[in-house]
Amino acid sequence: MVQDNINLATLIGSRICHDLISPIGAINNGLELLSMADNPPAGPEMELIGTSVDNASARIRFFRIGFGAAGHQMVGRAEITSILRDLYQDSRLTLEWLPEEPQPRAAVRLAFLAIMCLETAMPYGGRAEVSEAEGKWMLKGTADKLNVDPTLWGILAEQSPDTSLQPAHVQFALLPKxxxxxxxxxxxxxNDTSVTIQF
Known part of the structure; x- marks a missing residue:
């Protein structure tokens, strides 16, 4: 039953992201057409709309892999780094994806969920690195100041699976399952300046 619920949740995630990416793309296309007009509108309003659309598109692409159904296909480095670059380019968190080869979508999904876990421990920013060797993954975040909630991080080791979670922390329940x-x-x-997730 638990597995059925997880599969259903990932299908719902895929459907939501699939349905949202089209209108977001249409808005972006509309902005591009406006910019090519004879008298294109300018000002902080247009800049705000453009930035917001770019951020929404990056988040949907990220969530589609992180919360969506995995399937058996591979995901290329160019697609992964494009998603991460667009998502974190204006963030206090610097993220580096080290694997050079295409990776199974199921493994990338785990890595994206783990990235979200790292984010919660690094609210003031820092640097995160994702590496893979012979199918073994490691994500390491370093920062001058961390905020590691032992209750949340205990869920990753399935120490406290019954803990009620806020929606912002759902990745802690999904990742180990x-x-x-x-x-x-x-x-x-x-420790005081770094946090690591391995799988």
């Missing part, structure tokens, strides 16, 4: 279905186990550790 989806990893377990893939035959993987989530391990995490932290």
């Amino acid at each position: 989806i990893a377990g279905d893939d035959g993987r186990r989530i391990r995490s550790s932290s």
